[in-house]
Amino acid sequence: MTATVASHRKPRQHPLAALTGGGSRSARTACTAATLALAGAATATATGFEGTAQAAHRPTPAQVKDRVDALYQEAEVATQNYNGAKESADTAREELSRLQDEAARRTRKLNAARTELGALAAGQYRSGGVDPTVRLLLSADPQRYLDGAAVLERTGSHQATAVAGYARRLGSVRQVRQRAEDTMERLADTEAKLKKHRVTVVHKLGAAEELLHRLTAEQRQRMAARDGARSGPGQGRTDRGAGRGDGPVDGIAGGAGAAAAQAPSPRAARAVSFAYSALGKPYVWGATGPSAYDCSGLTQAAWKAGGVALPRTTYTQISSGPRVDRSQLAPGDLVFFYSGISHVGLYVGDGQMIHAPHPGAPVRIAPIDQMPFAAATRPA
Numbered sequence: 001m002t003a004t005v006a007s008h009r010k011p012r013q014h015p016l017a018a019l020t021g022g023g024s025r026s027a028r029t030a031c032t033a034a035t036l037a038l039a040g041a042a043t044a045t046a047t048g049f050e051g052t053a054q055a056a057h058r059p060t061p062a063q064v065k066d067r068v069d070a071l072y073q074e075a076e077v078a079t080q081n082y083n084g085a086k087e088s089a090d091t092a093r094e095e096l097s098r099l100q101d102e103a104a105r106r107t108r109k110l111n112a113a114r115t116e117l118g119a120l121a122a123g124q125y126r127s128g129g130v131d132p133t134v135r136l137l138l139s140a141d142p143q144r145y146l147d148g149a150a151v152l153e154r155t156g157s158h159q160a161t162a163v164a165g166y167a168r169r170l171g172s173v174r175q176v177r178q179r180a181e182d183t184m185e186r187l188a189d190t191e192a193k194l195k196k197h198r199v200t201v202v203h204k205l206g207a208a209e210e211l212l213h214r215l216t217a218e219q220r221q222r223m224a225a226r227d228g229a230r231s232g233p234g235q236g237r238t239d240r241g242a243g244r245g246d247g248p249v250d251g252i253a254g255g256a257g258a259a260a261a262q263a264p265s266p267r268a269a270r271a272v273s274f275a276y277s278a279l280g281k282p283y284v285w286g287a288t289g290p291s292a293y294d295c296s297g298l299t300q301a302a303w304k305a306g307g308v309a310l311p312r313t314t315y316t317q318i319s320s321g322p323r324v325d326r327s328q329l330a331p332g333d334l335v336f337f338y339s340g341i342s343h344v345g346l347y348v349g350d351g352q353m354i355h356a357p358h359p360g361a362p363v364r365i366a367p368i369d370q371m372p373f374a375a376a377t378r379p380a
Helices: 002-009 016-019 023-059 061-127 132-138 142-213 215-228 252-262 264-279 295-305
Strands: 334-338 343-349 352-355 366-369 372-376
Touching: 023 343, 061 142, 061 215, 142 366, 215 334, 252 264, 264 295, 264 343, 295 352
Parallel strands: none
Antiparallel strands: 334 343, 334 372, 343 352, 352 366
């Protein structure tokens, strides 16, 4: 009985303690093996989940392309804002220089008037210190005094004119200097915006470049090939033979001639010919040629060759002439894209345009339905 009670009161070992600390050696070995097996299975499962999560978050080439296109579009918007701010800054800088030159000229005239006033004042002081009646009584030659009085009267009139002229010049100098100060403030504000837009462009393009680097070289090549396939013939070639009698290069020179012939005016024809000559040149944001262009820089340069001065940005170029219905497009017309009017190309006929697409894509021929069409303008 005593033995039975003692056996019931003996503390029960924890199962793990029994396996690891007590029991036979074979039991302990089995437990250790089982524990290691479970740990390995858990690690494998965790690794599997992690790999699945990484795979789920890794974008496909199609997703990368969509995001890169969106970033390029956002960069294009910022580029046009940058171009507009730069144009305003250049204008303000020119105006400031002109105002500073004008202020300097007017200041020189003001200083001359001040010198003249000083001489008149000194002369009046020297001659006007004695009452005229006393001077007449003391004068040995009354006629000489009367002659002198007439001169003084005329001198007084001249002095009044000089004083009025000095006051007028002083006011004009102050006015010009105030305009210069206002222009300096406007320039500082515009340059701050310029810096902001530059940072935005660089950030967007950097993000696009980073996404592209996640793709393999083969994937990037396929993406570029698809872009090229969507563009027209000769999208990466320059019109080296155009206008030199060398014959067409892959049909480009012939296409340039045909498009120019269909243009509604000689100016439009020259703009079209210029656009063809720019084929293959690189896209550089903010560039206006001659070695590289952005979209509005290309159209501006093309129409400049035609004798028409276009403003710098897509937002202002759209108002450079009457609107044209899409069904009435003619070579030389400007075609605009996206709801924000952030991209522009030069129409060359047959539903095609020449445009500067984005970094990494040279000036090329492309269908106008490649992007969301917004409006068209015929510069005049």
